[in-house]
Each structure stands twice: as structure tokens, then as C-alpha cells.
Amino acid sequence: MTTTTDGTADLDGTADLDGTDGGPVLRLESVRKTYGRDTVVLRDVDLEVSPHTVTALIGASGSGKSTLLRCANLLEEIDDGAIFLDGEEITDPRADADAVRRRIGVVFQAYNLFPHMTVLDNITLAPRRVHGVPRTEAEARARDLLERLGLGERAGEYPDRLSGGQQQRVAIVRALAGRPRLLLLDEITAALDPELVGEVLGVVRDLKEDGMTMVIATHEMGFAREVADQVCFLDGGVVLERGTPEQVFGDPQQDRTRRFLERIIAAGRL
Structure with a gap:
């Protein structure tokens, strides 16, 4: 594992250099x-x-x-x-x-996943729409995080097919996908x-x-x-x-x- 110079955990090995x-x-x-x-x-x-x-x-x-x-x-x-x-x-x-x-990434008590979207789409929505990350890059990072959290085979599932613990882990992945400080x-x-x-x-x-x-x-x-x-x-x-x-x-x-x-x-x- 590496960390960025701004102190953010670099969970996929690519550092964002803010120098803060x-x-x-x-x-x-x-x-x-x-x-x-x-x-x-x-x-x-x-x-x-x-x-x-x-x-x-x-x-x-x-x-x-x-x-x-x-x-x-x-x-x-x-x-x-x-x-x-x-x-x-x-x-x-x-x-x-x-x-x-x-x-800033936030995870609440409620999972707040969009039920009509797959796990992968839930995770990549904000990086693509808010951060302007290309779809291929956003999906690659999402799949990497899902693998690390033991959910690699769940990317194409809908939230109602997951247990509560799995949904909460997806919510954590979603928060991490934007590389929060x-x-x-x-x-x-x-x-x-x-x-x-x-x-x-x-x-x-x-x-x-x-x-x-x-x-x-x-x-x-x-x-x-x-x-x-x-x-x-x-x-x-x-x-x-x-x-x-x-x-x-x-x-x-x-x-x-x-x-x-x-x-x-x-x-x-x-």
C-alpha cells in the first residue's frame, strides 16, 4: 500500500499528489x-x-x-x-x-444505494458525474475496490440481492471511489x-x-x-x-x- 502526499490512503496504488x-x-x-x-x-x-x-x-x-x-x-x-x-x-x-x-466520503447507517442500479453503477455514478472520471477508469477502480472488499463477483448484482453487510460494504466502496481525503x-x-x-x-x-x-x-x-x-x-x-x-x-x-x-x-x- 502507498499513501498520497496529501495523506489520503492510496487504495489502488496510484497516488494523487496534492502536497497538503x-x-x-x-x-x-x-x-x-x-x-x-x-x-x-x-x-x-x-x-x-x-x-x-x-x-x-x-x-x-x-x-x-x-x-x-x-x-x-x-x-x-x-x-x-x-x-x-x-x-x-x-x-x-x-x-x-x-x-x-x-x-470527504460519508457512509451512513442506511446504505442509500439506488435499487434500480447495479452495484457497479451505484459506485461509479459519482466519479463519472461529479468528478468527471471516464467510465472505463471509474469502473476499473470500482472493480478493484470491490475485489479488495470481497465483493468482486457482485458488481453486476442489484442491491436487493445482497445481504445487509454486503450492501454496507458496497456503500463504503462507493465512498472510497472518489478518493476522499x-x-x-x-x-x-x-x-x-x-x-x-x-x-x-x-x-x-x-x-x-x-x-x-x-x-x-x-x-x-x-x-x-x-x-x-x-x-x-x-x-x-x-x-x-x-x-x-x-x-x-x-x-x-x-x-x-x-x-x-x-x-x-x-x-x-x-
Whole structure:
């Protein structure tokens, strides 16, 4: 495996040379997001994500994890603060939101595959229509990624012929097909049967080994402990605690973090 000089995992061995290495890939400064007058979802959130690292966002449902990811991809407009991608303020009103999203891959809980398109067409649609990649090149990259994720024989299938785990792997391939600088994963195992969770998490392990920069919102605490370089515990829209997995899971400093993890342990999830 090689990596590009911009820190992007080069999953098919051909580097894109942007020359933006050095600082954090993603930086949030005092980000605040509210719904209506009284519902504050993110409260002055600061976060830095370094190249080739995995940041896991943990916390109870409603703590702000998914909203943070949606703000980072400009799917939600922040009310205050700033978000930077490779040092460029992407929340500046003059920023081209579509251009920003072309540099960020996102995978949600729902697979969101087009049911009337084959796996190959689902994956190549954005590279061809948005990035202007010729069909032959887009299809070659898609087939290579499918092979790497164990789906090489499924290129001509329609989504309803695939299991949930296979559909989620296709969704990950689709996100990777645009050669993203950053990959955001939002509870990607939440909709899966328990026996399918492992195959999807295995893909994320492989991406980490390939050097992909990722931010993951997850309820899979054991997986977060294993794969993350940085763990952020969110509570009430605040990053209440952050650190290495060893620190946050093994020696949490905040009472609220300890109570959360005690419940997770009691439920047999850590």
C-alpha cells in the first residue's frame, strides 16, 4: 500500500499528489449547532483529526455524534465557530460546498444505494458525474475496490440481492471511489444483524491499515477501543473527554464518562 502526499490512503496504488501534508486533516473550532431556539446540539466543540488516524466518537444517543459528522460534511449549517479541511475554512460562506464534499466520503447507517442500479453503477455514478472520471477508469477502480472488499463477483448484482453487510460494504466502496481525503462513518453497523457486524468492521480495520483518515461515530465500544487513535466522549453536545483508547476506556477522568462506560460494561458491550 502507498499513501498520497496529501495523506489520503492510496487504495489502488496510484497516488494523487496534492502536497497538503503537515497539519490536521479536519479541525473544528468552537463549533456550535442549535435546532430552534432552545435545542443546542453541539456546544463549542473543538476537535483535531491528524492524517492517517482514526477518531472514534462515543456517547449516548442524542449526544451530538451524528450532528458533528453532518456539520463536518456541510450537510448541516453551523451557528457559530469554524470548520477547516486541510487548513481551509470550509464553513466560510464563500467556500464551494460541493467541492468540499468531493473531498470527504460519508457512509451512513442506511446504505442509500439506488435499487434500480447495479452495484457497479451505484459506485461509479459519482466519479463519472461529479468528478468527471471516464467510465472505463471509474469502473476499473470500482472493480478493484470491490475485489479488495470481497465483493468482486457482485458488481453486476442489484442491491436487493445482497445481504445487509454486503450492501454496507458496497456503500463504503462507493465512498472510497472518489478518493476522499477524509472518511466519515456514522453508526455504520447500527442497521445490521449481529452476525453481519464483524464483516463491516473488518473493512474498517483494513482501511486503518491502509492509512485512511477516518472519524467514526459508533456504539461498538470494543471496536472503538481496538481501532481508534483518539476517542472523544460526547455528552450533551460537549466533547467532555478525549484521549487515547487506553486513557478514555481504562482511566476516564470525568464522572460522566465513568458512568457511561459502567453501563456499557454491565450490558456486556466492552
